[in-house]
Amino acid sequence: MGRADDTASVVSRPRQHALLVRLSSARALARHYHDEHGLGLMEAGAHRSASGRGEVEAQAGQVITVNPGEIHDGRPVGETGRRWSMVYFDADFLARIWSEISPAARAFEFLRPVDEDAASARRVRRLLSRLVVDGEEALAVEELAPALLAGLGLEKTPPPGRGAPAGIRRSKALIEADPTRALGLAELAAEAGLSRFETVRAFARAFGMTPYAYLIERRLLAARRLIVAGEPLAGAATAAGFADQSHMHRLFVRRYGFTPGALARA
Structure with a gap:
């Protein structure tokens, strides 16, 4: 296969x-x-x-x-x-x-x-x-x-990242506040009170992925919700912060193993 x-x-x-x-x-x-x-x-x-x-x-x-x-x-x-x-x-x-x-x-x-x-x-x-x-x-x-x-x-379990430093949690919250916004690592590092290199390492250690990977995950989750709600694929891609529908499609398949179109048809 x-x-x-x-x-x-x-x-x-x-x-x-x-x-x-x-x-x-x-x-x-x-x-x-x-x-x-x-x-x-x-x-x-x-x-x-x-x-x-x-x-x-x-x-x-x-x-x-x-x-x-x-x-x-x-x-x-x-x-x-x-x-x-x-x-x-x-x-x-x-x-x-x-x-x-x-x-x-x-x-x-x-x-x-x-x-x-x-x-x-x-x-x-x-x-x-x-x-x-x-x-x-x-x-x-x-x-x-x-x-x-x-x-x-x-x-019962504590939520992921509970033990993360406060600065890193603030960086994560900055991404979550608006995943569609173009964020720079310098801005996240300033929020965390660390260097850019330290921010990437600390973020990955606390949450299991880098800040950029987490940003993509938040956009993909937003796109999934929009598609399930009936939003056309192109509109869902734009509203979730992707450059275009093909960009969303590639990342969707790479992570989930099925296409946005398959979800839309369900």
Whole structure:
């Protein structure tokens, strides 16, 4: 399976609760993150990923997870590529379900980036099947999600970067305030109270990526929200701060493995 055989589809988003993405690729995905909790299954081949929970490897038949804001990438193991499916759950939707399971909890995360439990794999496979067959019915998600979450184990966690120096957090906030604005490293360094070189190193150490990579991530997330809301691709690219639609397209595929057009058609 080479790059010529890469396939990607965004299957459904039932009532805005869950986005199902199915990928078959030998492509290496660049470091990125999601606003949602991701839960899926490695269906064929194997996949190695650097994540906030260390280097992990998922084999066919194993459950894979990712938490909101968790920096990760993805590389095939060997030369045959891999095939996997992921469901990205809206954070508020999952929080509501988890509050019914554990009323005292306010925040949570998936504990294991790769889960070998056969029962969990069966539940995830059932969820994926329901989303394909009953893509418009949110009940398919709602009735299966509680057992999945309870079985995979979640816990309260501090937000990423809590221990970062105050100056670096200010630099991050400057990017977040307006990701479409052209920011210079000197401006971020002044906000952090460090040299430009020190700012890049401290930012990457605290948040898992450089200031420029983080700026691109914020623009991509903005573009995703605009596309899901129905904004035409060219308009979404401009509004999110990209030079043009092709620039957004290239970065989108490099990080997510599917095109902005696939998301727009979902």
